[in-house]
Amino acid sequence: MADQEEDLSSLPLPDRFSHKNWKVRKQAYEDVAKQFAKSPDESDPCFRPFLNDPGLWKSAVSDSNVAAQQEAITSLCEFLKYGGRDGALRTRGVAISPMVEKCLSSTRPAIKQNSLEALLLYIELDTSGPVIEEVLPGLGNKVPKNVAATLNALTQIIHNYGCKIVDPKPILKALPKAFGAADKNVRAEATALAVELYRWLREAMKPMFWGDLKPTQQTDLEAQFEKVKAEGNPKQERLLRSQQEAAESGGGGGGEDGEEGEEEEADEPVEIDAFALAEPEDVLKKLAPNFHEQLASSKWKDRKEAVEGLYAIINVPRIKDGDFNEIIRGLAKCMKDANVAVVTQAAQCIDLLAKGLRQAFGKHRTTVMQPIMERLKEKKAAVADALGGALDSTFEATSLSDCLEDIFAFLVNKNPQVKEGTMKFLIRCLRTTRDVPAKPEIAQICEAGKKLLSESSPALRDGGAEILGTVMKIIGERAMTPNLEGLDDIRKNKIKEFFEAAEVKAKEKPKPVPKPAPAAAPKKVVGGKKPAAGVKKPAAAAAPPAEAKPAGSKLGLPKTGGLKAPQKRAVGASSGASSPRQSGPIMPEEDPLPPTPPAQPKAAASRGLTGRSLAKPAAAPARMPSESPPPSSGLTAIERAELEELRTANDRLIRHIDDLRQERSKFTSEIQELKNQNASLIEDHTRDVLSIKAKETQLVRARSDAEAAEQINDRLRRELERLKKALSRAEHLNASAGITSPTLDDAGIYRDSMAAPSARNRMSFASTMSEEKENGDAPYPRNKFSPELRYAGSTGSSGRGSPARGFRNLAQHDDGSDSTLTSARERPVSSLPQSGSNGAESWRRAAEVTSQLKARIEQMKAKQGFARP
Known part of the structure; x- marks a missing residue:
C-alpha cells in the first residue's frame, strides 16, 4: 500500500488533479497549497503548470467530493495570494463560473467562505468588471439556493470594495428580477444587496429599479434605508493590489501628503449621481x-x-x-x-x-x-x-x-x-x-x-x-x-x-509657496545679483549662535584696522575664499569671523583692486553689519521680488484669459454666421433639388407622350400598309375577274367600270373584317354577307381605319364640293349601280345580291339563336 501511495505521489500534477481516487486529488490539492505558501516569488516553478493549463482549476473547484473540493478552494486562494496578477488573469475565465455554480451554495461553511475569498482576491489583483461579468449569470440559476448565494456574494463584494471600484450598473439592472422571485430567501438577499448599494449610492440608485418594485417592497426598503442614513458615509474596507502598492510607495510622506490624503477622504462622501448610473436613452x-x-x-x-x-x-x-x-x-x-x-x-x-x-x-x-x-x-x-x-x-x-x-x-x-x-x-x-x-x-x-x-x-x-x-x-x-x-x-x-x-461649494484656497523653493532660489541668484547674495550669506552663516559673537566683535575692526584688513578681505573674496584675514583660500576654517566681510568685496570688485577703491567700501560694510536687521530685510526684498513676479504673471494670465474670451466671442459670432450661411445654402439646395425634380417630372411626361405618339404612328403605319395590301388584293381580284380597276373621278370617288356587285361586296367585306380583327372593334363574329358592310355610314364599316373612311378623307382633301362629299358619305361607290349602257343590268344584279345577303343573314340568325325582330 505504501508503494502504491509513493507511486501515486510521483505522478505528474495534471494526472493527480484528474485522478479517479478523490483521496489522491485531495492530497494533490494540499501539496500544491503548501508549495504556493513556500514560494519565494511569483516566478517560482510551482506556478508554471497552472499558468500553462488554467483548466486544472476548473476541474478542481467543481470536484464531486466535498472534502477534496474544500482543499481545492483553499489551494486556489493560496495560488491567487502568492501567484500574483498574471495567475489571476489566466485562471478567472475558467474558475469563477464553476465556483459560483457549485461552491457559493455549498453546505460546508469553509467552502463558501474560501470561494468568496477567491472572488475578492480576483478583484484585488486586477479589476472588478470581469469578475462581476462571471458572477452575474449565477442570478439566472434555476435553483433558488444558488441565486441567493450569488446575491450574497455580490453584497460582500460591494461591502468590501464599494461602488467606486465595482460598477453598480449591471447589478442594479438585475435587482428587479431578484425582487420578483418566488423564494423568500432570494428576496431577502436582494433586499440586503439593495441596502448595501444604498449605503454607497443613496437616492441615485432609485431611478434604475424603483419603479419595478411592488409598493410593499418599496415601503420595506424605505424603512431599511432610513437606518442606513444614520450610519454615515461608508469607506472602502479592502484595497486593490495597485492601491496597496501606491500606499506603500507614498506612505511615509510629510505634511503635504497628509493634506492630500485628507482631501481625498473629504471627497469620498460625495454621492454618485443618477446621471452617471443611467444609460442614455434616445427620446x-x-x-x-x-x-x-x-x-x-x-x-x-x-x-x-x-x-x-x-x-x-x-x-x-x-x-x-x-x-x-x-x-x-x-x-x-x-x-x-x-x-x-x-x-x-x-x-x-x-x-x-x-x-x-x-x-x-x-x-x-x-x-x-x-x-x-x-x-x-x-x-x-x-x-x-x-x-x-x-x-x-x-x-x-x-x-x-x-x-x-x-x-x-x-x-x-x-x-x-x-x-x-x-x-x-x-x-x-x-x-x-x-x-x-x-x-x-x-x-x-x-x-x-x-x-x-x-x-x-x-x-x-x-x-x-x-x-x-x-x-x-x-x-x-x-x-x-x-x-x-x-x-x-x-x-x-x-x-x-x-x-x-452662507453655504458654498467653491472656496478659494491660497496655495502656499513650498519652503524648499525659496531657499534654492536665492542660492541661484547669488551669482547674478551680488547685493542679495551679500546679505544672504551672512544670514545662512549666522544661524548658529557661536558665529553671532564674531560678527559683533567684527564691528570694531574696520575702524581700527585701517585699509589692510579690507584689502585682504577683498583678495580673499575675489579668490573665492570665505576667510577675510588670510588672503589664501586654502584654510578657510581658521578664521572665526567669516559672516560680515562679503559685503566689502562686492564694492571692491565693482571698483577694482586699488587701495583707494577698497577704503571706501570698507566703511560701508562696517556699517551694514553694525545693524542687526539686514538679513531679515534682505529676505523681505526677495519675497517682495517674487511676489511682484507672481503678480506680473497673474496679470499676464488675466490678460491672456481676456484675450481668449474675446477670441471665443469672435469665434461664436463666426460660428453663428456660418450657421446662417449654412441654413441659406441648405434652403438654396432644397430649392434647386425641387426644381430639378420638377424638370425631371416634365421630362418623364414628355418622354411618355413621345412614346405614345410613336405607338400611334406605328399603328397608323400598319393600318396604311394593311389598306395598301387590301387595295392591291382587290385590284388583283378585279383583274382576275375581268373587271377594270376602279378609278378616282373628279369628285374623289372610286367607281367600277365593270360594275360587278359580287366582287365589290367581297372586297368591302374583306377589307372591313381585316380592319376589325386588327383593331379589335368587332363585338361578335359577323357573316361576310352582312348587310352592314354595304354602307359606309353603318357602324360596322365606319371604324377608324375602314376603307370607306379613307375614301371620305380622300374626297374631302381632293375636292371640297358638297355633292361629292355627300355621295361619298352616304354609300360606298363599289356597291352602287353605275350609270352607263348596262345600268339596268347592274341594278338587277344589285337587287339579287341584296336578296341573297338577306337570306343568308336570316339563316345565320336562326343558327345562332337570335330572335327575328
Whole structure:
C-alpha cells in the first residue's frame, strides 16, 4: 500500500488533479497549497503548470467530493495570494463560473467562505468588471439556493470594495428580477444587496429599479434605508493590489501628503449621481410626428398637449444627445405664451432636458435663458418655481462665467419681479458653483450687489447683501475688504450676517509657496545679483549662535584696522575664499569671523583692486553689519521680488484669459454666421433639388407622350400598309375577274367600270373584317354577307381605319364640293349601280345580291339563336 501511495505521489500534477481516487486529488490539492505558501516569488516553478493549463482549476473547484473540493478552494486562494496578477488573469475565465455554480451554495461553511475569498482576491489583483461579468449569470440559476448565494456574494463584494471600484450598473439592472422571485430567501438577499448599494449610492440608485418594485417592497426598503442614513458615509474596507502598492510607495510622506490624503477622504462622501448610473436613452425616436404642428397651434389645448407629451418622453435620468435645436426653439417660444399652464410645462421640459443632457445642453443656453428670465415677471408661485428650476438646470449644464452676462443684463431690468428673480438666481449660482469666479467677475458681481443695496425694495436690498456675503464666503474676508469700501457699518454688518450663514461649494484656497523653493532660489541668484547674495550669506552663516559673537566683535575692526584688513578681505573674496584675514583660500576654517566681510568685496570688485577703491567700501560694510536687521530685510526684498513676479504673471494670465474670451466671442459670432450661411445654402439646395425634380417630372411626361405618339404612328403605319395590301388584293381580284380597276373621278370617288356587285361586296367585306380583327372593334363574329358592310355610314364599316373612311378623307382633301362629299358619305361607290349602257343590268344584279345577303343573314340568325325582330 505504501508503494502504491509513493507511486501515486510521483505522478505528474495534471494526472493527480484528474485522478479517479478523490483521496489522491485531495492530497494533490494540499501539496500544491503548501508549495504556493513556500514560494519565494511569483516566478517560482510551482506556478508554471497552472499558468500553462488554467483548466486544472476548473476541474478542481467543481470536484464531486466535498472534502477534496474544500482543499481545492483553499489551494486556489493560496495560488491567487502568492501567484500574483498574471495567475489571476489566466485562471478567472475558467474558475469563477464553476465556483459560483457549485461552491457559493455549498453546505460546508469553509467552502463558501474560501470561494468568496477567491472572488475578492480576483478583484484585488486586477479589476472588478470581469469578475462581476462571471458572477452575474449565477442570478439566472434555476435553483433558488444558488441565486441567493450569488446575491450574497455580490453584497460582500460591494461591502468590501464599494461602488467606486465595482460598477453598480449591471447589478442594479438585475435587482428587479431578484425582487420578483418566488423564494423568500432570494428576496431577502436582494433586499440586503439593495441596502448595501444604498449605503454607497443613496437616492441615485432609485431611478434604475424603483419603479419595478411592488409598493410593499418599496415601503420595506424605505424603512431599511432610513437606518442606513444614520450610519454615515461608508469607506472602502479592502484595497486593490495597485492601491496597496501606491500606499506603500507614498506612505511615509510629510505634511503635504497628509493634506492630500485628507482631501481625498473629504471627497469620498460625495454621492454618485443618477446621471452617471443611467444609460442614455434616445427620446427623439419617441417624439410624436405632429409635435411641432401641435406646439405651433393656435389652440392652447394643443400646445399644452404637445408639451405634456414631450415631458412624458424626456422624463428619464439620462438623454442621448441629438438634434434638439427645433425642440429647444419651440420651448423658448412657449415662454411668451399667454397660457400659464403651457409656460409652466415648457419650463419643466427645459429643466428635464438640461438635467438629461448635462454638458451637451450648454450649446442651447443662449436660446432659452433670456426668454426664461423675461418671463420671471410672472407672479404665480408655481410658474416662478418652474422657471427657477429651468434656470438652475441650465446653469448646472454650463458655468457661472457663461451665465453672468445675461444675469447682469436682467439685474437692471425695469420690472421689479424680473430683477428679484434674477437676483435669486445669481445667489443660487454662487452657492452651487464649484469654480471660484475670476477677479474681474468678482468685481462685477460686487458692483451689482452694491447697486441692489440702494434699492427701495427691502427684498432687493437683502438680496444685494446676500450676494456680497456669499462672495465673501467664497473668496474670504481679507480679499473681500476692497470691495466693501464706501459702505456704512449697517450694511457691512448685514453682509457679515449673510457671510456667516452662507453655504458654498467653491472656496478659494491660497496655495502656499513650498519652503524648499525659496531657499534654492536665492542660492541661484547669488551669482547674478551680488547685493542679495551679500546679505544672504551672512544670514545662512549666522544661524548658529557661536558665529553671532564674531560678527559683533567684527564691528570694531574696520575702524581700527585701517585699509589692510579690507584689502585682504577683498583678495580673499575675489579668490573665492570665505576667510577675510588670510588672503589664501586654502584654510578657510581658521578664521572665526567669516559672516560680515562679503559685503566689502562686492564694492571692491565693482571698483577694482586699488587701495583707494577698497577704503571706501570698507566703511560701508562696517556699517551694514553694525545693524542687526539686514538679513531679515534682505529676505523681505526677495519675497517682495517674487511676489511682484507672481503678480506680473497673474496679470499676464488675466490678460491672456481676456484675450481668449474675446477670441471665443469672435469665434461664436463666426460660428453663428456660418450657421446662417449654412441654413441659406441648405434652403438654396432644397430649392434647386425641387426644381430639378420638377424638370425631371416634365421630362418623364414628355418622354411618355413621345412614346405614345410613336405607338400611334406605328399603328397608323400598319393600318396604311394593311389598306395598301387590301387595295392591291382587290385590284388583283378585279383583274382576275375581268373587271377594270376602279378609278378616282373628279369628285374623289372610286367607281367600277365593270360594275360587278359580287366582287365589290367581297372586297368591302374583306377589307372591313381585316380592319376589325386588327383593331379589335368587332363585338361578335359577323357573316361576310352582312348587310352592314354595304354602307359606309353603318357602324360596322365606319371604324377608324375602314376603307370607306379613307375614301371620305380622300374626297374631302381632293375636292371640297358638297355633292361629292355627300355621295361619298352616304354609300360606298363599289356597291352602287353605275350609270352607263348596262345600268339596268347592274341594278338587277344589285337587287339579287341584296336578296341573297338577306337570306343568308336570316339563316345565320336562326343558327345562332337570335330572335327575328
